[in-house]
Amino acid sequence: MAAPPPTRGGRGGGAAAAPPPTPPTVGFVPLPGGALAPRGAASSGGGGRALLRRPRRSLRPPAPAAAARRPVRRAGAGATAAAGGGAPRTPPGAPSAGITDGAAAPTGAGGAPAAGAPPTDGGILIDAAGGDHLREECGVVGVWGDAAAAATCYYGLHALQHRGQEGAGIVTSAPDAGELLEHKGLGLVSEVFGNVADLERLTGTAAIGHNRYSTAGAKSVRNVQPLVATFRDGPVSVAHNGNLTNAPRLRVELELRGSIFHTSSDTEVILHLMATSVSSAGELSRRVADALGRVEGAYSVLILSRDALVAVRDPRGFRPLVLGALPSGAPMLASESCALDLAGAALVREVEPGEMLVLSAAGVTSDFPFARARRRACVFEHIYFSKPSSVVFGRSVYASRVRFGELLAATAGVPAADVVVPVPESGVPAALGFSAASGVPFQQGILRSHYVGRTFIQPSQGVRDIGVKLKLAPVRSVIAGKVVVAVDDSIVRGTTSKKIVRMLRDAGATEVHMRIACPPIVGSCYYGVDTPDRESLISYRNDVEATRAYIGADSLGFLPLDGLHDFLGEEADTFCDACFSGNYPILPVE
Ligand SMILES: O=P(O)(O)OC[C@H]1O[C@H](OP(=O)(O)OP(=O)(O)O)[C@H](O)[C@@H]1O
Numbered sequence: 001m002a003a004p005p006p007t008r009g010g011r012g013g014g015a016a017a018a019p020p021p022t023p024p025t026v027g028f029v030p031l032p033g034g035a036l037a038p039r040g041a042a043s044s045g046g047g048g049r050a051l052l053r054r055p056r057r058s059l060r061p062p063a064p065a066a067a068a069r070r071p072v073r074r075a076g077a078g079a080t081a082a083a084g085g086g087a088p089r090t091p092p093g094a095p096s097a098g099i100t101d102g103a104a105a106p107t108g109a110g111g112a113p114a115a116g117a118p119p120t121d122g123g124i125l126i127d128a129a130g131g132d133h134l135r136e137e138c139g140v141v142g143v144w145g146d147a148a149a150a151a152t153c154y155y156g157l158h159a160l161q162h163r164g165q166e167g168a169g170i171v172t173s174a175p176d177a178g179e180l181l182e183h184k185g186l187g188l189v190s191e192v193f194g195n196v197a198d199l200e201r202l203t204g205t206a207a208i209g210h211n212r213y214s215t216a217g218a219k220s221v222r223n224v225q226p227l228v229a230t231f232r233d234g235p236v237s238v239a240h241n242g243n244l245t246n247a248p249r250l251r252v253e254l255e256l257r258g259s260i261f262h263t264s265s266d267t268e269v270i271l272h273l274m275a276t277s278v279s280s281a282g283e284l285s286r287r288v289a290d291a292l293g294r295v296e297g298a299y300s301v302l303i304l305s306r307d308a309l310v311a312v313r314d315p316r317g318f319r320p321l322v323l324g325a326l327p328s329g330a331p332m333l334a335s336e337s338c339a340l341d342l343a344g345a346a347l348v349r350e351v352e353p354g355e356m357l358v359l360s361a362a363g364v365t366s367d368f369p370f371a372r373a374r375r376r377a378c379v380f381e382h383i384y385f386s387k388p389s390s391v392v393f394g395r396s397v398y399a400s401r402v403r404f405g406e407l408l409a410a411t412a413g414v415p416a417a418d419v420v421v422p423v424p425e426s427g428v429p430a431a432l433g434f435s436a437a438s439g440v441p442f443q444q445g446i447l448r449s450h451y452v453g454r455t456f457i458q459p460s461q462g463v464r465d466i467g468v469k470l471k472l473a474p475v476r477s478v479i480a481g482k483v484v485v486a487v488d489d490s491i492v493r494g495t496t497s498k499k500i501v502r503m504l505r506d507a508g509a510t511e512v513h514m515r516i517a518c519p520p521i522v523g524s525c526y527y528g529v530d531t532p533d534r535e536s537l538i539s540y541r542n543d544v545e546a547t548r549a550y551i552g553a554d555s556l557g558f559l560p561l562d563g564l565h566d567f568l569g570e571e572a573d574t575f576c577d578a579c580f581s582g583n584y585p586i587l588p589v590e
């Protein structure tokens, strides 16, 4: 794929160097119950095929004392970025253009910001508004027909803790019980379930669980999932990973028809749409299909009633969802395969985009009740979110990251480097790949404290600044007197990179070259990743050279977008890369 024009110094990738310039741098596992064959005409499972099969395949630059929220500036002409290209801009503000498929967001002439963008004056973006670190999404887990359902979910949530640290919860269903049992709260899984009695109280053989980091709605205990509602024919609970791009509009419609919302979460619209479904007297799966047929955006969702567990992935399959089987044969569902691993379940396959699985006493059925769409799996799952031990979208996350590092070494190598140092944790596999491909030795020149969780990295600039120092420490014996290549998975606000460069220089590095194993992030995510507003993304306002100057590195290089596409190969157009390209499969509807 051709790189966009380098209007603003190679936003799409490549490297920028400080003057003097450096060179460019289970087999089949039976489930309890009956039918295993998909029942939808368009089922990818294929008429007689077994259902259980192997898978197919914080820029928050610290503001100078008087600079908080000062006018945005950007690098002007003359930036010294190397190869790469610009990426289209996302439209200003939250667009309301309905659904598009593959439509690039409006771009100003020559790659400049579209109309409505803040003024620029040739400097570097400084934006001191609040915001957390990036790794925030949500994780879901579910199990059916398991005597220890709540405990299995608990382990699954532990394995998925990296996907959300704001709140956690588990809801269980016992056969013949009149209600669903729930326990949830704000905090980490270990905090919410710190009292084992809370877990023991959750009896039942079916359960769903959720780790939340909000993408819509407040960070309040009310919004912690799974959400539970009581319909006239029984209670229903929902756990959702993703973001519904038309939730605000649906909410207004529902409220005008009398729905009373109890949360500010987008997820609640699913419950109200189910309650008001034309199939409200019918079986759960029909209501779910009716409801989800009206929502747009990203959802990997688990819905539990007294009689069934329904798992659905949106037609574009933005967010992951896998099916596994416990040693007993009981089916388990999770955002990532690492949750199956911890619970002792075997990975069976992905839930397909647009697929609805219904787990009940009758067995497991598969259906594809929605209009088909091209898959748009989130490529950032491979770059940053998912755990390296997971298989996501049919690919090993670890292998992807190592390959990103190898490609980075090939496109933005550092001649005469002495040592490759990863920025823990997410930068480690890419640094290994960079080292292997370049022949420069890998060393753990930065160590991560295991006693600092993100709980302590609060959304205030002062605490965030100290947060990086609390979390990461240099190893002087590795760094001193060396030309260091520091490899990280991504730059969001630039906070971490700036601190890392300073830290390495203070530890005696003679040169520090930052290498980033993904393209510059230029757009916010509308599909369940809690990226900050694009105004806070350092690469939205700054070209590679201006970013390099801000973080203070001797050179800065990104994995180019076309390199990422080459890596994805024939699957490239089945991945969503909107945060790098501005190519949004669906735009939000207000
Ligand atoms: O540019 P910034 O706004 O600083 O954000 C980018 C940083 O955030 C992430 O690390 P995180 O702190 O989530 O830790 P991890 O690598 O251990 O997941 C990522 O790996 C970068 O290091």
Ligand SMILES: NC(=O)CC[C@H](N)C(=O)O
Pocket (backbone or CB within 6 Å): 136, 137, 138, 139, 212, 213, 214, 215, 216, 217, 223, 240, 241, 242, 243, 244, 265, 266, 267, 528, 529, 530
């Ligand atoms: N990150 C997510 O998947 C969040 C789920 C849902 N949109 C919420 O905000 O609760």
